[in-house]
């Protein structure tokens with residue numbers, strides 16, 4: 636059968652990965668900020684697997700609807716830019732300076748960026764929830 640026939644299933648995989656990604660992010664963030672100790676091995680490995688699947692399913696969906704970031708789709712471009720910001724803020728939180736305040740701020744900003752990406756996905760508008768302020 637054609638890949639397009641599985642669009643809804645692939646979108647479900649994508650959305651489940653979205654939920655898993657943010658849950659793991661919050662769990663990891665809370666752990667490193669509150670305990671200050673090293674992470675369980677699986678809590679270091681699982682996010683990479685989930686995030687790879689999130690990206691792969693997102694790219695597959697983009698291919699199926701023939702919309703491509705930086706090419707013909709403003710809202711997908713906004714999502715990818717948001718994703719890069721989310722990853723960068725995650726690097727500051729998990730590998731950044733010792734300062735708890737800097738890391739906690741990066742973590743909170745990452746949550747905001749994540750909410751923005753979801754709002755872009757749902758509205759299919761590059762401004763997402765910022766539309767209300769524009």
Ligand code: HEM
Pocket residue numbers: 646649650653689690692693694696697698700704711714715718721749752753756757758
């Ligand atoms: C942190 C990263 C991401 C989050 C939080 C996210 C979130 C979501 C959500 C919640 C939906 C469902 C929207 C709905 O059914 O109304 C969705 C759909 C989708 N996402 Fe993502 N996504 C992310 C990354 C990506 C990436 C990197 C791509 C591809 C470049 C992508 C492409 C798509 C596409 C094409 C759809 C389907 C749109 C449609 O229903 O026509 N996503 N995303």
